[in-house]
């Protein structure tokens with residue numbers, strides 16, 4: 094039961110990264126590739142009808158984490174108090190920037206909201222990457238299963254880490270570049286003209302950087318968390334995830350060279366998903382590793398809610414998520430295809 | 442200030458601010474759906490276009506409020522973990538359930554169909570577009586339900602058992618969802634949201650008529666607002682407020698005694714309409730009271746004894762007693778005023794005099810902030826009345842907060858939220874005011890389509 098819920102939560106958060114990832118990615122590259130007002134409107138139009146729904150995967154994933162693993166939710170959310178609060182603020186800025194830009198006709202304010210949109214998207218991507226790296230590296234759990242992390246200490250991994258150290262900064266960088274590429278490929282897929290050309294060109298430049306950082310993350314992870322390979326050694330299937338990472342990178346490269354927009358974007362979705370699944374597989378059955386001397390790592394079994402709760406939960410969750418998938422697919426289908434050349438933007 | 446106080450203020454501030462937005466969107470969602478339905482049903486093309494355009498206009502206002510509702514709602518969801526971790530750890534298996542269900546069942550629904558409602562009108566048929574409006578309404582009302590189930594469990598815990606490690610476990614899923622407290626609270630709260638929606642719509646109508654702008658829509662808004670207003674304002678007092686009060690008197694006597702300022706148990710208890718509670722001397726200063734009414738309201742007979750605070754150990758008294766007393770009186774006082782105002786307006790509407798009754802349009806316009814105050818005061822009543830318990834009778838508020846988050850850290854994020862939300866408020870005012878000033882577009886007949894379609898210029 095615990096394993097099922099572990100993968101359910103992992104899948105929801107992965108879907109969040111894949112879906113909201115391209116919204117964030119569009120934000121990161123927005124000032125770079127969308128130069129004219131027309132292009133900016135088109136870029137906004139590409140994410141306008143879907144970004145809010147994409148964000149719901151974070152909320153629903155967080156809610157599911159809360160009820161399935163109350164201990165993990167309580168310990169990690171309070172332990173990551175400061176970065177999480179900053180993420181919340183950035184989500185506020187991002188959401189408001191998108192909405193406000195659509196409501197403004199004054200060019201001064203439009204460039205202000207353009208800037209806040211780009212800035213918040215970039216920092217969010219870095220924070221998400223760093224957050225994942227924090228979980229992989231482990232946190233200084235106390236005997237009561239709680240911890241508190243300052244934003245930084247001595248930038249080193251080890252028993253007294255901060256939110257930011259060399260390893261988590263690397264994670265943040267990798268996330269920012271990978272998500273930027275994801276956004277570029279989405280823009281290429283959804284637009285025509287200059288915006289399309291420029292996005293494709295930048296995606297070609299981003300790909301090698303993503304590949305190099307991905308490669309670098311492997312030895313880095315082994316240094317930061319020496320036992321991270323144990324689970325891979327125990328369960329051979331886990332190797333599928335890194336294999337898929339490689340396959341998807343190749344797929345992006347080939348698709349970019351041949352001008353296959355759909356496959357390139359799918360490749361990038363697969364890349365992000367395999368990276369996250371790979372990370373989850375490396376943790377399992379631990380959900381929050383400890384680096385301290387006092388507390389032990391929190392495992393699935395310790396964190397899982399009561400037996401009745403999780404059994405009933407599986408019934409309504411399955412039903413609800415099917416409905417959610419139907420809505421999501423419907424919306425994407427209705428807004429399929431390229432953004433029209435002379436779109437009126439995401440204004441209402 | 443100590444950490445506990447700061448965490449409480451942190452939660453109280455962020456939730457109060459969040460709820461300013463859903464109360465309007467939940468109320469508006471219903472009204473937009475009704476307007477779409479009227480447009481769908483009518484055979485008169487001019488009327489259809491008017492109602493369609495009115496719903497487009499309100500959907501734009503909805504969107505602005507929705508986005509702020511979303512960005513301020515996410516911090517709520519996270520705050521259980523960040524600031525109330527011990528509470529979350531112990532009760533997550535129970536309250537996490539409705540919270541997760543809210544995400545899975547309503548937020549997806551709401552956001553998907555809102556996209557269709559706002560951007561899809563040209564891509565789907567009229568019927569489907571009306572369906573989208575219905576789905577948005579459904580989504581926001583389901584969302585309200587799950588949240589209320591969460592709160593109701595804290596007010597009146599049901600269907601739980603405590604495991605050996607101190608963690609709470611649900612014993613019956615349906616028992617949790619069918620908590621009688623939740624249904625009473627839900628009815629009262631949703632009716633309160635419709636009041637906010639109705640007052641905002643009616644006030645906009647009154648503004649247009651007073652400004653002699655968009656008058657056609659001014660009349661429409663006023664009519665829709667006043668009719669919805671009468672229904673919801675009456676329902677707010679009777680049966681929902683009344684039933685909720687009676688149920689509370691049985692299950693949270695301390696909260697009721699605090700709300701009513703009843704320090705001493707009395708048969709034939711009076712109702713205090715106004716006054717200032719003095720907790721030290723246990724009296725009400727300058728009371729304006731009507732004898733026996735409280736006993737009657739709660740038990741249906743004028744002689745019944747109502748439990749006062751003297752029968753409750755002092756360490757279980759609601760901690761902020763005067764504030765509780767005032768919150769309750771503000772809510773109930775405003776509720777009485779709303780019902781009066783709307784009934785007078787409804788009478789004039791029926792007589793066909795409302796649109797010219799400028800003396801009444803002014804109070805309708807100026808009253809639009811009051812439902813926000815009433816709803817906030819209502820929640821303060823509920824949440825302060827629950828004190829000192831976090832989960833009524835089971836877990837004290839002082840047991841639930843994140844012990845290792847110091848007061849300095851909590852104050853830091855509280856100040857951050859204060860700053861962020863101040864900016865949001867300014868932006869909200871500018872956006873909504875601009876949208877209202879622009880108004881709905883004037884309808885223009887477009888003969889190019891299939892004979893009876895109208896589009897806007």
Ligand code: HDD
Pocket residue numbers: 596626627629630631633634636637677678682683685686687689696772773774775776777779812815816817818819820821822823824826827
């Ligand atoms: C427009 C808003 C509004 C208005 C006019 C009223 N209420 Fe209310 N009331 C609410 C909005 C509200 C609320 C925000 O919806 C609350 C807070 C918690 C809840 O579920 O509903 C609430 C709670 C609430 C409670 C329960 C408090 C608790 O749970 O501890 C009672 C007993 C009443 N109300 C009674 C009344 C009466 C007798 C009213 C009429 C005169 C009245 N309310 C008008």
Ligand code: HEM
Pocket residue numbers: 449450452453456457458460525588589591592761816817820821824825828830831838
């Ligand atoms: C329905 C969902 C809600 C839930 C689950 C909820 C839960 C909580 C929690 C966990 C606390 C902190 C612990 C405590 O002080 O007891 C709290 C306090 C508080 N909440 Fe709510 N709340 C909800 C809705 C609201 C709303 C809509 C408002 C106001 C508009 C509100 C006003 C307050 C206030 C004023 C406090 C501080 C009370 C005090 O500490 O004395 N709550 N609530």
Ligand code: HEM
Pocket residue numbers: 145148149152456459460462463464466467506507508509510511512513514515516517518519548551552581582584585586588589630
């Ligand atoms: C502590 C309590 C609360 C939590 C954790 C919470 C959480 C959230 C979250 C995460 C969202 C964003 C959802 C999205 O992306 O669509 C949201 C929006 C919303 N919330 Fe809350 N909320 C709380 C209190 C309330 C209360 C008291 C109500 C009403 C009864 C309410 C009704 C809504 C509605 C209708 C929305 C949709 C957005 C909107 O219409 O503005 N919430 N809430």
